[in-house]
Every structure is written in structure tokens, then in C-alpha cells.
Amino acid sequence: MPSRSLPTSRARFRPRLRTARLLAVCLTVLVPATPAVAATSPSRGDDGALQRRLEELVRAPGGPPGAIAVLQRGRETRVVRAGIADVRSGRPPWPGDHMRIASTAKAFSGAVALSLVDxxxxxxxxxxxDRLPQLPRHWGSVTLRQMLHHTSGLPDYTESPRLREILTEDPHHRFDSRRLLDFVAEERLRFRPGARYRYSNSDNIAVALMAEAATGTPYEQLLRDLVYRPLGLRNTSLPSGYRLPEPYLHGYDVNPPQPPADISEALGASGVWASGGMVSTPADLTRFIRGYVSGALYDQRLVREQHAWIAGASEPAGPGDNTAGLALYRYSTRCGVVLGHTGNFPGYTQLIAATPDGQRSLTFSVSSQINQSLAPERLRELRDVQEDFVCALLGDGTAEGKG
Incomplete structure (x- = not known):
């Protein structure tokens, strides 16, 4: 079990600087109203095995201080958790804890865009x-479909040396989120639009800007009108600052033998905006992914468009074999298929997934950043654990997990 000791003031300050220095890696790979979602006593035969797997993940050297998984099958909900939400209090994670959802926010921008298409x-x-003529002319032929598919070729603004310099100097710097693409405005497309897959955080910034241009409405309001309200999300938001609402699952920089250092509020959200700046809870994410995957927000015709699978993995990769759709990924595991999205941000790694009909879902959150660049072995273990949870979710292997 990770140390629960309170880090010294020097230890708290050092991770903030370390986080800024590692931003080249971190950002590139982002980069009460919820009935039935509450901690429950184990009631199924595989709960013990899932509990052990999650505890092993947390207790492993360099493992996250806390983890929580919410599995829902119809009206039945199971919560499996291990470790702690806060090293100072020692309390366990809860489905109502706020947390940074990282690049799973890209699914929300997909939900907004597809709702407007509908x-x-x-x-x-x-x-x-046509929609954003103020952007560089040499990007002009990129389409909304290609941005949602990550086949646009747009250069990734989070790779900008100037962006990293700013954040190294001031991790809480308040960016104009609608000018983030200025950091790469002089750069050409990486390839001909539609030619191949390349994950880029710029895609979802441009998607949000396109939605604003088409409606004359701020993206934050579009999220409220088109996603939060229809799906009953009451603890989800897109802040621009660095503070998290209470209670929250604290995110940590894990660097043994030092104790975990709290970096929950080390970085502001304005620098990632529609690409990864959202805050939500496991309970709200459960509601979201079930509605998003099943097509509750738009017509089934668009769901079929969304399922135009191509070679490509989410960042970080999810369980099983990954293929990419429109702001959605297909995770083909040994037990069946789920659809969803992953994400990671300093202090957090996320997976949200559901069966194609939305009847079964998994929200899986850990309180440290795990990805291929920072911790490849830990990512392999995380994906293995996630696949075990998907298998438990699908259970009897009915057709809803084989689509």
C-alpha cells in the first residue's frame, strides 16, 4: 500500500516543477443525482477476484495510490475500489469524487459535434x-469527420516548445483556450487529410471551435445543452482554472522511494480545454458513456457513421485490440467488445467503456498518470486489469458484448 504520510512542503513543490518539465510527454498523450451508483457490498462470484486485481495494481511498486471501477449491467451496479482518494485523510475513493477526466473529454466534444450534425x-x-476561415489556409481542406477520426493531419499544439516554456514558468498560466492552435499556426499539415491515423490534441480544439462558429454559442454552454442536461450529468464541468471541486479523487506523482506527491491542482485546465480539461465523477461518467455509446443523443444513422473503424489506438491504449471511430474507440477483448475512450493527465488515468447497446458499462479510474512514455510496464499491467474488468462486465458473453 502506498505511503499515506503527508509530503513535506519541499516534496509538494518539487512535483509541480517536475510536472512542468515533463509536459512534453504528459500533454502529448492526454493528453448526488446519479441513482444506483453507490458503493455496494460484493454480491457476485467474481467480485473477490476483481478486488484482488485492483489491490495488486495499487500495491505494486509505483502503482497509483487509489483506483475505482464502476460496473453497471442494466440497473445493477457494482463498485470496486482500492487504495485511497487522499493520502492525508486516508479515505477511500467514491463514485461521487470529482477528478480530471483527461482525454475522455474528447468523447464529449464528439457528442457535441454529432448532436449538431443530427x-x-x-x-x-x-x-x-468554410467554418473557421481565420485558421491557416493550408489547413482549409480538413473536415469535421477527419478531426473526429484523428485523420486530419493537424499538427499537435501540445508539442509546441513555446507552450512548454510557458507552462514550465507558470503551470497555472491562464491561456485563451480559443487561441491554442496559434501555437502551431505556422506549421503545415503532417499528411494529406484522410490519408492515415495520427492522434492529435489539436483535432478536438478545432471541433469545439467549429461547433461554436456554427451556433454562435460558447462550447461550455453547448456541453450543458447538448450533453449534460439530456444525460442528467450534474457534476461535470469544463473549468479554466486549476482548482478541483470538493470532494475529489486526488491525483499523484508516484516516484518511489519518495511518498506520492499530490499534483491534483498542479496544472490549469485552460491549456487543454476541449481536448482534455473536463472534470467529472465516476457516477457521471457512467451515465455519459452509456448514453453516448448507445446513441441516446443523436440518430442511429450517425451511430453507424461513428462506427467507421480504422486502425488506431486511444492514448493511452485501452484493453485488448484498439480501433478508432469518430470520437470513439472499439476495444476488442478476449471476452467481447466494448466501445469507449481513454485518457491521461498528470495525476490521472481514465477508461470509460460500454457495450454497443449501452446496457453494460465500465468506468475505471486511477490516481496517477500511466502511459506508454512514462511507464510502459505499468500500462501493460493496467490494460490487463482493465480487460479482466471488461470480462466481468460482459459476464455471460451475450451478444451485446460481441458487436
Whole structure:
């Protein structure tokens, strides 16, 4: 079990600087109203095995201080948790804890965009030159479909040396989120649009800007109108600062033999915005992924468009074999298929997934950043554990897990 001791003031300060120095890696790979979602006593035969697997993940050298998984099958909900939400209090994680959801926020921008397509406000083949003529002309032929598919070729603004310099100097720097693409405005497309898959945080910034341009409405309001309210999300938001609402699952920099250092509020959210700046809870994410995957927000025609699977993995990779759709990934495991998204941010790693009909879902959150660049062996273990949870979710292997 990770140390629960309170880090010294020097230890708290050092991780903040370390986080800024590692931003080149961290950002590139982001980079009460919920009935039935509450901690329950184990009631199924595989709960003990899942509990052991989660505890092993937390107790492993360099493992996250805390982890929580919410599995829902119809109206039945199970919560499996291990470790602690806060090293100072020692309390366990809860489904109502706020947390940074990292690149799972990209699914929310997909939900907004596809909802607007469903209403005829946007088209999947709308080009940047028509909707956002202020962006570089050499990006003009990129379409909304290609940005949602990560086949746009847009250069990733989080790789900008100037962005990293700013954050190294001031991790709480308040960016104008609508000008983030200025950091790469002089750069050409990485490849011809549609030619291949390449995950880019710039894609979802441009998607949000396109949604704003088409509606004349701030993206934050579009999230409320098109996603939060229809799905009953009451603890989800897109802040611009660095504070987290209470209670929250604390995120940590884990660097043994030093005790875990709290970096929950080490970075502001304005620098990632629609690409990864959202805050939510396991309970709200459960509601979201079930509605998003099943097509509760838009017509089934668009769900079929969304399922245009191509070679490509989420960041970090999810369980099993990964293929990419429109703001959605297909995770083909040994037990069946779930659809969803992953994400990671300093202090947090996330997986949200559901069966294609939305009847079974998994929200899996840990309180440290785990990805291929920072901890490849730990990522392999995390994916193995996630796959075990998917298998428990699918249970009897019915057709809803084989789509």
C-alpha cells in the first residue's frame, strides 16, 4: 500500500516543477443525482477476484495510490475500489469524487459535434476553410469527420516548445483556450487529410471551435445543452482554472522511494480545454458513456457513421485490440467488445467503456498518470486489469458484448 504520510512542503513543490518539465510527454498523450451508483457490498462470484486485481495494481511498486471501477449491467451496479482518494485523510475513493477526466473529454466534444450534425447545424464533411476561415489556409481542406477520426493531419499544439516554456514558468498560466492552435499556426499539415491515423490534441480544439462558429454559442454552454442536461450529468464541468471541486479523487506523482506527491491542482485546465480539461465523477461518467455509446443523443444513422473503424489506438491504449471511430474507440477483448475512450493527465488515468447497446458499462479510474512514455510496464499491467474488468462486465458473453 502506498505511503499515506503527508509530503513535506519541499516534496509538494518539487512535483509541480517536475510536472512542468515533463509536459512534453504528459500533454502529448492526454493528453448526488446519479441513482444506483453507490458503493455496494460484493454480491457476485467474481467480485473477490476483481478486488484482488485492483489491490495488486495499487500495491505494486509505483502503482497509483487509489483506483475505482464502476460496473453497471442494466440497473445493477457494482463498485470496486482500492487504495485511497487522499493520502492525508486516508479515505477511500467514491463514485461521487470529482477528478480530471483527461482525454475522455474528447468523447464529449464528439457528442457535441454529432448532436449538431443530427440537427443539421453541422455536416461531417464541413471543412475548416468554410467554418473557421481565420485558421491557416493550408489547413482549409480538413473536415469535421477527419478531426473526429484523428485523420486530419493537424499538427499537435501540445508539442509546441513555446507552450512548454510557458507552462514550465507558470503551470497555472491562464491561456485563451480559443487561441491554442496559434501555437502551431505556422506549421503545415503532417499528411494529406484522410490519408492515415495520427492522434492529435489539436483535432478536438478545432471541433469545439467549429461547433461554436456554427451556433454562435460558447462550447461550455453547448456541453450543458447538448450533453449534460439530456444525460442528467450534474457534476461535470469544463473549468479554466486549476482548482478541483470538493470532494475529489486526488491525483499523484508516484516516484518511489519518495511518498506520492499530490499534483491534483498542479496544472490549469485552460491549456487543454476541449481536448482534455473536463472534470467529472465516476457516477457521471457512467451515465455519459452509456448514453453516448448507445446513441441516446443523436440518430442511429450517425451511430453507424461513428462506427467507421480504422486502425488506431486511444492514448493511452485501452484493453485488448484498439480501433478508432469518430470520437470513439472499439476495444476488442478476449471476452467481447466494448466501445469507449481513454485518457491521461498528470495525476490521472481514465477508461470509460460500454457495450454497443449501452446496457453494460465500465468506468475505471486511477490516481496517477500511466502511459506508454512514462511507464510502459505499468500500462501493460493496467490494460490487463482493465480487460479482466471488461470480462466481468460482459459476464455471460451475450451478444451485446460481441458487436
Amino acid at each position: 440537427r443539421g447545424v453541422l455536416g461531417l464533411d464541413d471543412m475548416l476553410r
